[in-house]
Amino acid sequence: MSSPKKIVLLGHFGVGKTSLMKRFIDDTFSEDYKVTLGVQIQKKVVELKSTKKISLIIWDVEGNTSVKNTRLSYLLGSNGFIYVFDATRIDTFIDINEEIEFLNENYPKAKIKVIGNKLDLVSKQSLIDILALKEIKFDCLTSAKTGENVKEMFQDLAQDLQS
Amino acid sequence: MIDKLRQQYIKDKIQLIEISKDGVILDSDNNLFKLTKGKTIFDVHPFFESIQYHFHEKSGSEFTISCINLEIGNVTGIFDLTIHVQKDSVIFSIVDFTAHYKISNTLSQEKNESLIQSQILKEREEFKNKFLANTSHELRTPLSSIMGFSTILQRSNLNETQLHYLDIIKQSGEHLRNLIDDILDISKIEMGRLKIQYNRFDFFKVLDLLEDTYTLKTKTKNIEFLTKIDKNIPKYLVGDKIRLTQILTNLLDNAVKFTDNGSVNLIIRLLERKSKFLKIEFEIQDTGIGIQEDKIESIFESFTQTHDANIYGGTGLGLSIVKSLINLMNGSFTVKSKEEEGTTFKFILGFEFSGNQKEDTPLELNLKANTEGNKFNVLIADDLESNQLLLMKILADYGDYYVDIVSNGDQVIERLHQNPYDLILMDLKMPKMDGYETTRFIRQSEIEELRNIPIIALTANVSPLEKEVCLGIGMNDYIAKPFNEKELIKKMNILLNKKTN
Numbered sequence: 001m002s003s004p005k006k007i008v009l010l011g012h013f014g015v016g017k018t019s020l021m022k023r024f025i026d027d028t029f030s031e032d033y034k035v036t037l038g039v040q041i042q043k044k045v046v047e048l049k050s051t052k053k054i055s056l057i058i059w060d061v062e063g064n065t066s067v068k069n070t071r072l073s074y075l076l077g078s079n080g081f082i083y084v085f086d087a088t089r090i091d092t093f094i095d096i097n098e099e100i101e102f103l104n105e106n107y108p109k110a111k112i113k114v115i116g117n118k119l120d121l122v123s124k125q126s127l128i129d130i131l132a133l134k135e136i137k138f139d140c141l142t143s144a145k146t147g148e149n150v151k152e153m154f155q156d157l158a159q160d161l162q163s
Numbered sequence: 164m165i166d167k168l169r170q171q172y173i174k175d176k177i178q179l180i181e182i183s184k185d186g187v188i189l190d191s192d193n194n195l196f197k198l199t200k201g202k203t204i205f206d207v208h209p210f211f212e213s214i215q216y217h218f219h220e221k222s223g224s225e226f227t228i229s230c231i232n233l234e235i236g237n238v239t240g241i242f243d244l245t246i247h248v249q250k251d252s253v254i255f256s257i258v259d260f261t262a263h264y265k266i267s268n269t270l271s272q273e274k275n276e277s278l279i280q281s282q283i284l285k286e287r288e289e290f291k292n293k294f295l296a297n298t299s300h301e302l303r304t305p306l307s308s309i310m311g312f313s314t315i316l317q318r319s320n321l322n323e324t325q326l327h328y329l330d331i332i333k334q335s336g337e338h339l340r341n342l343i344d345d346i347l348d349i350s351k352i353e354m355g356r357l358k359i360q361y362n363r364f365d366f367f368k369v370l371d372l373l374e375d376t377y378t379l380k381t382k383t384k385n386i387e388f389l390t391k392i393d394k395n396i397p398k399y400l401v402g403d404k405i406r407l408t409q410i411l412t413n414l415l416d417n418a419v420k421f422t423d424n425g426s427v428n429l430i431i432r433l434l435e436r437k438s439k440f441l442k443i444e445f446e447i448q449d450t451g452i453g454i455q456e457d458k459i460e461s462i463f464e465s466f467t468q469t470h471d472a473n474i475y476g477g478t479g480l481g482l483s484i485v486k487s488l489i490n491l492m493n494g495s496f497t498v499k500s501k502e503e504e505g506t507t508f509k510f511i512l513g514f515e516f517s518g519n520q521k522e523d524t525p526l527e528l529n530l531k532a533n534t535e536g537n538k539f540n541v542l543i544a545d546d547l548e549s550n551q552l553l554l555m556k557i558l559a560d561y562g563d564y565y566v567d568i569v570s571n572g573d574q575v576i577e578r579l580h581q582n583p584y585d586l587i588l589m590d591l592k593m594p595k596m597d598g599y600e601t602t603r604f605i606r607q608s609e610i611e612e613l614r615n616i617p618i619i620a621l622t623a624n625v626s627p628l629e630k631e632v633c634l635g636i637g638m639n640d641y642i643a644k645p646f647n648e649k650e651l652i653k654k655m656n657i658l659l660n661k662k663t664n
Contacts, residue, residue: 038231
């Protein structure tokens with residue numbers, strides 16, 4: 001097994017970063033919103049298509065309206081970022097292109113996934129239309145509540161980190 | 164004593180751990196967590212595995228990571244950790260800040276919850292607003308055809324019965340338009356986007372129009388319409404003429420609707436005049452079916468109908484709009500009603516006396532273009548065939564215009580380069596290139612004649628900002644659908660005559 005990969009979950013508060021991690025690690029979900037203070041770290045071994053295994057160490061960091069305000073010590077040494085937005089709150093994705101540009105400039109080697117969460121609460125097509133209208137590029141739409149696309153999204157990132 | 168205090172307050176809060184560069188625990192004071200020498204730190208918590216890259220930094224370097232949630236053995240808490248890189252080893256100093264961070268946790272939880280809630284509410288409001296604007300647009304487009312073609316049909320050779328039926332169609336169309344306007348208004352009021360416009364207006368002209376309308380309406384119901392207007396009220400006032408008319412229309416409509424015998428009375432009194440400020444009381448009395456005492460309070464709520472909607476119709480928005488408009492104009496109102504005897508609505512509004520009481524010279528309705536024998540070339544840009552046909556028919560009936568029709572902005576640009584046009588009637592929502600983009604393109608043209616061509620926006624989108632946007636991008640005027648054909652011709656001719664002169 002190759003060396004573990006550090007993945008950081010980023011995005012505004014209340015977008016479902018902790019819920020995504022819980023769904024991925026323990027396959028559980030809670031409707032209650034509990035603010036994350038600082039960072040929570042969990043690990044999961046993922047099997048890749050090549051049957052190789054990879055260890056993902058996921059840093060679920062406290063929500064922030066801008067990546068620039070996130071503690072630098074949380075971002076250093078990251079192999080990948082998952083930028084999560086809330087599909088029901090436009091304020092959480094309106095500036096996403098700038099956020100991703102910032103990450104690309106400062107962490108050029110890290111792989112980045114842009115995720116729209118809470119898909120269970122919106123019409124998928126309307127959301128896609130809004131994102132197209134606002135010219136927002138995203139990789140995947142997920143629901144931590146139903147589990148839709150959660151495992152696949154982490155798996156996809158793990159695959160990218162291996163290649 | 165110091166040692167005792169240190170033991171009590173510091174020792175239990177700080178742990179020092181030394182590990183080798185490959186993560187083997189060399190030493191630990193185990194003040195917070197119990198660690199075993201010789202074991203690897205990476206098995207203690209995955210956090211340590213993910214900070215390995217720091218272990219090989221230059222000797223003497225220090226890195227602090229704050230606010231880390233850790234669960235090690237049976238100890239859970241929030242810690243700050245500093246990594247001290249040594250030549251052959253790495254030392255961690257871990258400080259327990261759980262109590263400190265827990266305090267800010269409560270504050271953050273409350274702050275975030277309230278922010279999330281307000282963002283969600285904002286989104287819902289915006290969704291509702293967009294939905295209503297869109298629905299209004301979709302309803303107005305076919306309504307525009309119904310109203311427009313009815314007017315054209317009225318001029319054709321119809322017998323009396325056919326004219327009567329046509330009148331019913333037109334009245335129903337008007338009614339439908341009023342309902343759409345009501346729904347949009349209540350939405351604007353709820354969002355705080357309805358603004359009162361203060362302008363000089365002819366107070367008695369407003370009342371004359373109402374008198375004409377309600378004399379006719381009451382006549383068809385065989386009831387009387389009586390007005391008593393205080394002659395001390397100045398002719399020209401400063402206030403919102405449109406919203407005043409809306410309030411009076413809503414109240415008079417209700418009075419007529421619920422009265423089958425007797426009369427509807429409109430009484431207007433000047434209550435007070437201080438310097439240039441006037442207080443005017445409006446009283447609308449009817450001898451209709453009245454309202455049950457316990458239901459009077461609820462009649463001003465949105466979507467509330469005290470009487471059977473199947474018999475009397477309506478959306479239940481009229482009085483809610485009336486109440487909101489009176490409030491927005493800083494006025495007051497009262498209602499008195501007795502079942503089977505009738506209802507009296509009274510409201511008081513403030514106005515300003517206009518310094519200019521000079522009679523306005525009535526603007527001549529300019530329905531004749533100054534063609535000097537030549538017809539004007541008008542380009543109609545609209546993607547809907549029914550709209551194209553309606554506009555073509557209206558312009559053909561007036562006889563002063565040559566008309567070309569296109570369906571989108573690309574075709575507008577193409578035609579403008581082929582033929583000279585005097586004016587463009589531009590729909591805003593068109594496929595390929597819409598009306599906004601087309602206008603911007605024309606206004607940036609290098610050809611002066613194109614740049615200056617008059618453009619009138621014709622749109623079923625009646626959001627408050629729409630007119631501003633249209634004029635802002637360089638359109639010369641704006642007409643909302645369904646439109647009045649005389650208003651269209653008048654606006655066109657003002658621009659065309661200006662161009663000729």
